[in-house]
Structures are given as C-alpha cells and as structure tokens.
Amino acid sequence: MSEQQYKLVITRKGLDECISAEAKGLSLPLKWVSAGDQAYTPSPAQTTLHNELQRVEFSEYKNTASNQIQAVAKFSGPKQYPIRELGFWLETGTLLGVISAPNVTLNYKPENGHCVQPFTLDLSALPTDSVNVVVGTENLNILIDEEMMMDAVSFLRSQVVQVNQAHMNMQLSENLRKSQGVIKQLQVELIAATQRLDEKVNVQREQIDNEIEVERMSDMEIFIRTQAQQIKQAEMNIVFDDRLRNVEIK
Template sequence: MSALIPLMTDAGLAACFNASSTGLDIKIAAIAVGDAAYRPDRTQIALKSERARRTLTGGEKVGPTQIHVNTLLDSNEDFWIREVGFISDTGILIAVWSHPDTPLVYNKAGQKHLLAYDLALSAVPADSINIISMNAPINLTLATEFALLSTAIVRTQHMLILPKLKLQGSRYDA
C-alpha cells in the first residue's frame, strides 16, 4: 500500500494564505471518506464520491506545521474507503488522499473504525492550521463498550452475591 500522504488543495492553500495574512487561522473540523479511486488533483473542492463525514473526536498540534487528527467512523453502509478528505469548519476541502489502485480499508456496516492521521502541512505558514474537535479524549470512543462491560460485571456480581446474602438472613431485597 502507498503511504497516505494527502495533497493540499488550491482551496486549502488559499484559505491558509488568507488566514495567515489576516492573522486568523483555518480550522480542520471533519474527516470525510468516500469510495472513488483516483489520483487527487489540487483543484478539487470535494471528494468525488463522499460516503460519510464525521467531526473530529480529537486532535493536537504536534509541531508548527504538523497536526494529529482522529475521528470515529460508524457508517451503516458497506464500502471500500478509497478517498479521504480533511474539511475545514467552513466546509473547505483542505487536503485529499486517494489512490487509483489501493483502498485504505473496508468499511463494514455497523463496524466502528478509528480514523487517525498525522498531517505534515509544510506547504502552509507555520501555525496557520488548528483543530476543532468535540473536546473529548479519543478514548471516549469506547464509552459504549465500557458501559456494556461495566453493566455485565455488576450483574454478575449481583448474581453471585445475592444468594449468599439471602442465606445469611440479610434484609437486602433484590
């Protein structure tokens, strides 16, 4: 498989330039995935066949021109992920990745994928890109699984302890 090296779009570069010249910054807010396979073009303004878009669940600046972003994909569709886009808070496609022959991963309906990427954005001014996330640590993506596990543990303990309490004449009512 080829490395996942996204191509900065002209719109993304323009947004970064405008942001740096006005003293503002551009914010990556979402990751989009699609099923089209192609060689990305700098003039792209959207994915060719977007199937899902999720807001970031986490991210951090690793350096002045490098960021780490992640999200949880939980689509109800079956498809090969063959394109990935990084979307600003204003809807601009900042960067895009695709490969004409090699898919990234297969998305199975009902299955969750943790999508995490490190982006080296050396083509833009330092500190011109920031991240908008849900302000929650990425380990919260497992909250449902932890809640189910905790419920199962409590129920098991209840089943094991309740008979012993009844034998000892406890007032514990189930």
C-alpha cells in the same frame, strides 16, 4: 505502496483561504473528515471527494512536529463501504486537502459498526499556524506521545512486578495451607499413636500387676503349708507326749 502516495494533497482553494487568514492574523478551524470509496491520485484543483459517503468531526489530534498533525476520526452508522479517499474540511466548508491513492484501500467501514481511521496531516505547505484542529464531542483519547508511552510502559512493568509478587504470595499461602493440613494430620496421627501406646502400657501394667499378685499368692500358699506342717508336727508331738506320760504312769 510508498508513504509519498498517502500524503495529504492540499487544494488550491484551501491554500488560498489559509494564506488570506494568515494575512489577517487568523487561524482557520479544521473541523471535519469525510470518507469515500473511490481510489485515485488527488488533485490540488479538487473541491470535493469523488464519492463522499460520510462526514464526521475529528475525534482526537496531537501535534507531532512542526506543521504536522496526527489525528483520528471515527466513522459509525449503518453504511458499509471501503475507505479509499479521505477529505479534510475547513469550518467554512472548503476542502483543505485529500488523501487517496490508486488501487489502495485505506480502511473498511462495516455495516452497523465502527471504523477508527488514523492519519497524519503534513501541513508544511500551509502558512504556520494558519489552521487549528477542532475536536468533536466524541474524544477517543487513543493518541499518546512518547513521554506518556514511557510512563505507561513503566506503570505496566510495575503492575507486572506486583502481579508476580501477588502470585508468589498466593503460592506461599497455598504451600502454608497445605503445610498446615499436613501438621494437623500429623497431630491426629500423634494423638492416635499416643493413645495406642497408653493402651499398651496399661495392658503391660495389668500383666505385671497380675504376675505380682500371682507371686504374692504363691508366697502365701507356701507360708500356709509351712504353718500347717508345723501344726501337724505340734499335734504329733502332743500325742507323743501324752503317750509317753501314760507309759510312765503305768
């Protein structure tokens, strides 16, 4: 289905009212959007939709070019139906234009749900500034222009950079936490190794002290033995001298 088949068809009655308003220096409020379930080729002679099922206020709009409007309407409620025709109504109750096409479903309104219907209205067939869109109480704020889009893209890119930086910081923090755990484990192992080394040093020191003590004991034993021999030798000499003196006396 080509874009031409989705264009807004301006009704004769709507055009007449816009021309009359422009001659008076007025701008007519474009207030409602209606939806129906019939698909057909719209006629400028229409004054109603073929089967209107629901009518709502405009939810949002913006001017995209000279005499061109991009807008949104939100259909809610219990009804469910295929959206095959859209009507656009002036505040006076006059049908300004219709969008529909044979065998084409524009959207679908679910039961007890919502349907947000976007559309573009080409008002170039009307006198300039002869209509103005009136937004209802429920403003969806979903239409943005190119500048806002670029700002949004820039913001999102900056957020991506910040998220990536935060992720890197988290990874560094996690690595640091793991490193601290390894350092603590190494400190525990170092303390245990130091204790084991101290124990070995103490054992070796005790062994050396024992060997020194044994050596000292050996030297003392030799000294005592030497002294004993000398004493025995002295005793023998005394006995010998006594005997010698006894001999000389006789």
